[in-house]
Amino acid sequence: MERLKEFCERSNLIYLTKKDINSISNRTGKEPAEFVDTLYDYDGCSVKVKDDARKVILDLPVMKSKADTTCVFYENGCTIYPVRPIACRLFPFRVDEETAPNGDALLNISYNPTCPGIGKGDVVDRRKLERLVSELFMQRASDINPQLQSMIASGAISADAKVYRTFPGKREKTAMTQGHPCG
Numbered sequence: 001m002e003r004l005k006e007f008c009e010r011s012n013l014i015y016l017t018k019k020d021i022n023s024i025s026n027r028t029g030k031e032p033a034e035f036v037d038t039l040y041d042y043d044g045c046s047v048k049v050k051d052d053a054r055k056v057i058l059d060l061p062v063m064k065s066k067a068d069t070t071c072v073f074y075e076n077g078c079t080i081y082p083v084r085p086i087a088c089r090l091f092p093f094r095v096d097e098e099t100a101p102n103g104d105a106l107l108n109i110s111y112n113p114t115c116p117g118i119g120k121g122d123v124v125d126r127r128k129l130e131r132l133v134s135e136l137f138m139q140r141a142s143d144i145n146p147q148l149q150s151m152i153a154s155g156a157i158s159a160d161a162k163v164y165r166t167f168p169g170k171r172e173k174t175a176m177t178q179g180h181p182c183g
């Protein structure tokens, strides 16, 4: 419970894909454990199975925060700008994910109205934005699906298992991206 409380209070919503983690690690020389935050101990696997295989928890990795809740790579600006996560490249846009009645995933793009850059600069290219959102979704699916499929195949997940997802940060309904990238 203590860890859950700390995770909810301290974690941000800068989701990291495996590609993000590898790029940042290669660029900085840091081990993923130094900047990746997850509810359970980070071991590279986002799928945790609990309660005799009846509970599946998608423990999606997010960026670690400093004590003041700003990103660990923020020092008077982004110190890893060329390899910043896809979620940061999307900001201030955010994506809420829904499941349509036919099972398709629906990705709704909105934006964080508190961003001071809104209304300034060039108009965002809608197609580029949609490509970025789609890239994030596809990267996440390819991070999680093979793990899930192999666990299902090995019987590690029960047929009636329920799936939960960790939601760091304090927003109630957030699916794919962060609230504020730098803190």
Ligand code: SF4
Pocket: 014, 063, 071, 072, 073, 074, 075, 077, 078, 079, 080, 081, 084, 085, 088, 180, 181, 182, 183
């Ligand atoms: S949150 Fe800000 S400082 Fe951290 S990686 Fe993203 S852009 Fe860089």
